[in-house]
Amino acid sequence: MIKKAELFQAAGDRVVCTACARNCRLKNGQIGFCGVRKLINGQLYLLNYGTVEAIHMDPIEKKPFMHFNPGSKVLSMGTTGCSWMCLYCQNYDLSQRRNISGVEVQPEELVNIALRYGAEGLAFTYNEPLIYLEYVRDAGLEARKRGLFSVFVSNGYATEDGIGMMKTFLDAITVDIKGNANKEFLRKYAAVPDPGPIFETISELHKSGVHVEITDLVVPQVGNHLEDAKKLSKWIVDNLGPDVPLHFLRFHPDYKMDWLPPTPMADLERHYKAAKEQGLNFVYIGNVPGSKYESTYCPKCGTELIKRDGFEILEWNLDKNSRCPRCGYRMPIVGKFYGGSMEERFHPVTI
Numbered sequence: 001m002i003k004k005a006e007l008f009q010a011a012g013d014r015v016v017c018t019a020c021a022r023n024c025r026l027k028n029g030q031i032g033f034c035g036v037r038k039l040i041n042g043q044l045y046l047l048n049y050g051t052v053e054a055i056h057m058d059p060i061e062k063k064p065f066m067h068f069n070p071g072s073k074v075l076s077m078g079t080t081g082c083s084w085m086c087l088y089c090q091n092y093d094l095s096q097r098r099n100i101s102g103v104e105v106q107p108e109e110l111v112n113i114a115l116r117y118g119a120e121g122l123a124f125t126y127n128e129p130l131i132y133l134e135y136v137r138d139a140g141l142e143a144r145k146r147g148l149f150s151v152f153v154s155n156g157y158a159t160e161d162g163i164g165m166m167k168t169f170l171d172a173i174t175v176d177i178k179g180n181a182n183k184e185f186l187r188k189y190a191a192v193p194d195p196g197p198i199f200e201t202i203s204e205l206h207k208s209g210v211h212v213e214i215t216d217l218v219v220p221q222v223g224n225h226l227e228d229a230k231k232l233s234k235w236i237v238d239n240l241g242p243d244v245p246l247h248f249l250r251f252h253p254d255y256k257m258d259w260l261p262p263t264p265m266a267d268l269e270r271h272y273k274a275a276k277e278q279g280l281n282f283v284y285i286g287n288v289p290g291s292k293y294e295s296t297y298c299p300k301c302g303t304e305l306i307k308r309d310g311f312e313i314l315e316w317n318l319d320k321n322s323r324c325p326r327c328g329y330r331m332p333i334v335g336k337f338y339g340g341s342m343e344e345r346f347h348p349v350t351i
């Protein structure tokens with residue numbers, strides 16, 4: 001469905017889209033880089049309002065969120081298009097598609113589906129949610145009204161206008177940084193002119209109380225810069241504090257970069273060690289099911305507080321006040337632990 005966009009500014013005979021930091025300057029008839037916003041007779045339109053291309057029930061750990069409502073279930077959804085052009089994208093079929101496709105699911109219906117399937121929240125994911133932010137905002141507000149939370153998985157490439165809109169409904173965000181935020185890597189392999197706005201977005205949302213987790217995809221050979229990973233970790237400690245989780249993700253060969261191998265475990269472990277040395281309390285290694293780095297350890301005494309295997313929580317060793325049973329350290333968990341095995345969480349639903 002096509003709907004008037006709200007995030008734009010007039011600029012002479014053009015209109016600047018402010019939904020993301022690419023700030024496309026559009027003339028009449030032009031469509032932005034993402035493929036979903038078009039200027040028609042001087043008015044910017046969102047072409048895929050409520051046009052949903054992917055929808056799925058997921059454990060929140062899959063996004064990933066480790067410290068936000070652990071054990072909860074989210075209804076994940078995505079559309080088509082993206083503000084970046086990552087040559088290794090795992091969801092390139094959605095993100096790099098430039099024709100609008102999908103089925104119509106208006107915000108109220110999206111929340112109905114989530115509740116029907118027993119979800120505790122909505123997750124806007126699979127492709128970049130900032131590019132269709134007006135829809136996400138409407139769905140997020142509807143979700144909040146009806147007792148659900150909303151989370152984003154985003155590249156964080158937002159503007160002041162976009163951040164302002166996100167603050168009105170968003171509960172948590174995972175910001176996907178790639179290649180250790182190395183500028184040259186992002187320019188060459190993701191078509192990102194400048195990573196600066198990502199850090200603005202993270203700081204602003206964190207300041208306003210939105211729960212933040214950060215991922216960093218370590219791409220072997222071309223996006224594997226340990227010094228930049230150290231800088232990123234230090235930036236997090238200095239600007240957000242040591243408790244913000246950082247996940248180093250293993251790369252899997254895909255799309256136009258299927259010639260690369262998966263990230264060697266030794267490289268991921270070096271990143272883990274470097275981030276801990278910079279003072280981060282919670283560092284994870286993702287996309288390596290069964291690794292000990294999926295679990296949460298007490299930063300004070302080293303006790304295994306939350307044991308995970310993939311997206312499953314096998315052991316929850318915190319007391320009811322989220323304290324370490326050995327030393328009393330209080331884990332910074334936002335929300336509550338929902339519990340249950342994967343089978344219990346995702347038992348077949350009768351509709």
Ligand code: SF4
Pocket residue numbers: 017018019020021022023024031032033034035036037082083130131
């Ligand atoms: S959301 Fe799309 S049209 Fe708007 S600035 Fe970003 S890429 Fe351009």
